[in-house]
Amino acid sequence: MPNIHTEYHFEEGVSTLSSNIKRAIAIQDYSFFFIAYSSEKVIYALHAGLNPENHHQGIKELKEYLIGKFGNEVLNxxxxxxxxxxxxLIPEGLFNKSDYASALDYIYPEQIDHTILDSAIEKINSVLVADGSSPIFSAQSELINAKNTEDFAAAWLNKVLSVNSGGAYIHVLSHSFLVAIVFDGKLQLFNKFDFAAKNDFMYFLLGSIQCTGLKNEILTLYLSGEISSSSPLMEQVSYYFADVKFLQERFDEHPESSKISHQFYTLIEK
Known part of the structure; x- marks a missing residue:
């Protein structure tokens, strides 16, 4: 049985998803996200936990669960x-795919082959280079016939930079978070941190801001991902930041879709 954390049905009784319904999946070490939506509203959304020791089994169970709800074509x-x-993150002019693969072979010799995912971050003339050789990639490619596969961090960073507002941007995951600090129209810092407790989270977040020479009191904090207004982390961030906002997509005719959209922020294209 899949480890479901949250599930949203905004059209009860729907057993198939028509061709005009967009569908997207995000997979991280500990989490699986699926969303089906139109331009007007979210139809269905799911957030489930994964065991990083056995992604294959977890993804297989979730695939079967979604097929049971919406039919065999749901994930195609x-x-x-x-x-x-x-x-x-590498400046565009310095990126050489074969050199990066060779470096990974040297640093991680236990892996026989390395697949490189390179994603353009056009707004800053850079390339986000990711190692696509981890078990999570092979598990999804065996089980899901995706239209295209994109690096999650690159998708989030591109979307954050398109907001065109300065501030500290955070995407919270169950055991880690992405941070991007934008000021004076420039990306000052981009990183990912693992954390075990909320004190760790604040230490890394405030330390990141300090590295840029900025002060948290002057920055708006933009949140997306696995966090809500009732999360334990919110009390901490509200203490250190005067202005805290959720990154949301607007569904004018369906406020409930807007309200949950920060959880699936990178997956929604409008």
Whole structure:
């Protein structure tokens, strides 16, 4: 039985998803996200937990669960985003794919072959380079016929940079978070941190801001991912930041879709 954390049905009784319904999946070490939506509203959304020791079994169970709800074609030709455990941001002019693969072979000799995912971050003339060789990639490719596979961190960073507002941007995952700090129209810092407790979270977040020479009191904090207004982390961030906002997509005719959209932020294209 899949480990379901949250599930949203905004059209009860729907047993198939028509061709005009967009479908997208995101997979990280500990989490699986699926969303089906139109331009007007979210039809269905799911957030489930994964065991990083056995992604294959967890994804298989979730695939069977979704097929049971919406039929055999539900996951075919979905947009797919996967968070690689290893990635870095490189200036466009310095990126050489074969050199990066050779470096990974040297650093991680236990892996026989390395697949490189390179994603353009056009707004800053850079490339986000990720190692696509981890078991999570092979598990999804065996089980899901995705239309395209994109690096999750690159998708999030591109979307954050398109907001065109300065601030500290955070995407919260169950055991890690992405942070991007934008000021004066420039990306000042981009990183990923693992954390075990909320004190760790604040230590890494405030330390990241300090590295840029900025002060948290002057920055708006933008949140997306596995966090809500009732999360334990919210009390901490509200203490250190005067202005805290959720990154949401607007569904004008369906406020409930807007309300949950920050959880599936990178997966929604409008």
């Amino acid at each position: 030709d979905c947009d797919m985003q996967i968070l690689s455990p290893r990635f870095t």
